[in-house]
Amino acid sequence: MxxxxxxxxxxxxxxxxxxxxxxxDIELVGIFTRRDPNGLKSEKNIAIYSIxxxxxxxxxxxxxxxxxxxxxxxPKQTKEYVKQFNVVDSFDTHADIFKHYQAVQENAMKFHKVxxxxxxxxPGLFSLNRxxxxxxxxxxxxxxxxxxGVSQGHSDAIRRIPGVLDARQYTIPKEKALxxxxxxxxxxxxxxxxxxxxxxxVLEETADPKLVEETIKNMPNYFADxxxxxHFISLEELNAKHKGIPHGGFxxxxxxxxxxxxxxxxxxxxxxxxxEFTGSVLVAYARACYRLALEKNYxxxxxxxxxxxxxxxxxxxxxxxxxx
Amino acid sequence: MxxxxxxxxxxxxxxxxxxxxxxxDIELVGIFTRRDPNGLKSEKNIAIYSIxxxxxxxxxxxxxxxxxxxxxxxPKQTKEYVKQFNVVDSFDTHADIFKHYQAVQENAMKFHKVxxxxxxxxPGLFSLNRxxxxxxxxxxxxxxxxxxGVSQGHSDAIRRIPGVLDARQYTIPKEKALxxxxxxxxxxxxxxxxxxxxxxxVLEETADPKLVEETIKNMPNYFADxxxxxHFISLEELNAKHKGIPHGGFxxxxxxxxxxxxxxxxxxxxxxxxxEFTGSVLVAYARACYRLALEKNYxxxxxxxxxxxxxxxxxxxxxxxxxx
Numbered sequence: 001m002x003x004x005x006x007x008x009x010x011x012x013x014x015x016x017x018x019x020x021x022x023x024x025d026i027e028l029v030g031i032f033t034r035r036d037p038n039g040l041k042s043e044k045n046i047a048i049y050s051i052x053x054x055x056x057x058x059x060x061x062x063x064x065x066x067x068x069x070x071x072x073x074x075p076k077q078t079k080e081y082v083k084q085f086n087v088v089d090s091f092d093t094h095a096d097i098f099k100h101y102q103a104v105q106e107n108a109m110k111f112h113k114v115x116x117x118x119x120x121x122x123p124g125l126f127s128l129n130r131x132x133x134x135x136x137x138x139x140x141x142x143x144x145x146x147x148x149g150v151s152q153g154h155s156d157a158i159r160r161i162p163g164v165l166d167a168r169q170y171t172i173p174k175e176k177a178l179x180x181x182x183x184x185x186x187x188x189x190x191x192x193x194x195x196x197x198x199x200x201x202v203l204e205e206t207a208d209p210k211l212v213e214e215t216i217k218n219m220p221n222y223f224a225d226x227x228x229x230x231h232f233i234s235l236e237e238l239n240a241k242h243k244g245i246p247h248g249g250f251x252x253x254x255x256x257x258x259x260x261x262x263x264x265x266x267x268x269x270x271x272x273x274x275x276e277f278t279g280s281v282l283v284a285y286a287r288a289c290y291r292l293a294l295e296k297n298y299x300x301x302x303x304x305x306x307x308x309x310x311x312x313x314x315x316x317x318x319x320x321x322x323x324x
Numbered sequence: 325m326x327x328x329x330x331x332x333x334x335x336x337x338x339x340x341x342x343x344x345x346x347x348x349d350i351e352l353v354g355i356f357t358r359r360d361p362n363g364l365k366s367e368k369n370i371a372i373y374s375i376x377x378x379x380x381x382x383x384x385x386x387x388x389x390x391x392x393x394x395x396x397x398x399p400k401q402t403k404e405y406v407k408q409f410n411v412v413d414s415f416d417t418h419a420d421i422f423k424h425y426q427a428v429q430e431n432a433m434k435f436h437k438v439x440x441x442x443x444x445x446x447p448g449l450f451s452l453n454r455x456x457x458x459x460x461x462x463x464x465x466x467x468x469x470x471x472x473g474v475s476q477g478h479s480d481a482i483r484r485i486p487g488v489l490d491a492r493q494y495t496i497p498k499e500k501a502l503x504x505x506x507x508x509x510x511x512x513x514x515x516x517x518x519x520x521x522x523x524x525x526v527l528e529e530t531a532d533p534k535l536v537e538e539t540i541k542n543m544p545n546y547f548a549d550x551x552x553x554x555h556f557i558s559l560e561e562l563n564a565k566h567k568g569i570p571h572g573g574f575x576x577x578x579x580x581x582x583x584x585x586x587x588x589x590x591x592x593x594x595x596x597x598x599x600e601f602t603g604s605v606l607v608a609y610a611r612a613c614y615r616l617a618l619e620k621n622y623x624x625x626x627x628x629x630x631x632x633x634x635x636x637x638x639x640x641x642x643x644x645x646x647x648x
Contacts, residue, residue, distance in 0.1 A: 022463050022581065094648070097648055098641065098644045098645050118648055123648045125460070129591075131632045131635065131636050134647070135611075135637070136635070138347055139346050256596075257339070257343060257597065257600040257604050258600060261597045261600055263596060263597075264593065264595075265592075266590075266591070266592050267453075267589075268589075268590050269587070269588065269589055269590075271587045272580075272585045272586050272587060273581065273585045273587075276582060276585055277581060279581070284459040284460045303648070304640070304643055306632075307628065307630055308452055308459075308627065308629075308630075309629060311456065312455050317422065320425055320628075323454050323455050323458070324451045324628065
């Protein structure tokens, strides 16, 4: 059994908890939180501890899955916890991944641990498909689309507008752009061409809908460059229809191997729950992390470093007979 | 530069040749054939040698790509040539892969070489997606569909019927089955439910169309279990419209991470030329084969053993900065 600890008990921590219970080779040792553990209860009856007690579990945990945020938690936590634990994180600030890698690599090597960073579905499964597709079809172009799914950052941005009680924002890939990409014509697509943004907004009683709508649509970076649609709904409707956290996306590469000979490769996802699926990916990579540590293959790893067999619960002979 | 030799100069050998010319880090040393090399010319101006001269190239070739057939060539060739060369093959008789693996593994270890077997797109990229999908979504069901594409074996079977001058058979996944799978309802699909077979047949002048059609439709294993459609066309039309070798397919897995929380993962391909794309995959795995040999990581490998970074021409820092 692979003994797992979860660090952070927000949406992602709960997703990892659910995923651990689906894998027969995983034992969930405990959940570690910054909050008062006495005020918290796991629906799945898993022990909850204070994050301050983590170091006492050095010999009880094979892999610690870090479920904090990429903005402030993981840049500090991963490089610190890798001094004591093999760790997995879902650090997803693309521009800072290399810096994060270097910091984690230094400590992983020094303390003889394995860290798997930036896994999940993007980065993670999408990255894996990107490297695969560009390797087997070097003459081509590749596109990533996200959605249909909830963007937490965009939802928060709307919530900060005066007069807004609650909001939920969906990022939606444009069908016309997907078609243009699949056709193999290598279209040049602007930000506006690729995705649209749909906003469901609950107003305070005194708010001016016109003003809120204009404020949303003109918000730089978040909405101004997109076709943005604003729907005002009641709090009841928001809670009834828009409390899920679905997501998804597409990686598509088209290219040619000789004159006039075209190919199209596509990977896509439709997820009812972004944190539950991301958690499930983290658990598969925790299995790989554990096995690499057994082989003393220490250091900071990404999905690019990990042979697929390390992810599977099946033995190699079974894989060759039934999955290959 | 990675120095590649091609063994076998049929459709697949030509596909590998085309793919080698697209990769900046590949040098194509020569093509080796059982036929008289004097009667053959490479359109790309690559040297063609007799297969009997292969052993003279032991120090000139880093990886030998074996482009023979799975029925009789590869079961003999891979385990023999791995005594002298690092090799890559596309052995695709699923039921015999494990036996093939064992035979190749023994010699690869004994002679300190790397063999990558059973790569291409199925087995190969499809296998990779299967292991990935079942690892990240253990509670689920998975389906593979093939097509729309030409089946050489089924086309040959039709050609052997008396009165048939030429024929081409397309395997086509049924849209209704794809939809049922994508819905997440885990349908039980029969052979007939999943694919249909479309046959384009050129008759000899004296042949009886009715009789030929019945013979095709009742052929056990090949056609009897399928909805089979037979179209009689002229030789001119066959040559004009049906001489390409397109293929494609789908790997779809649906499953859940907790009650009522469903997910769908899909990988699909549309290929203008099956041998050119397969050749392109073989070349990417030849790059990995070469690098594993440099690391003295000897033995028989499959796509399950190979970390994605070994497939890419990019360096690791670039990959982390731009592909992850």
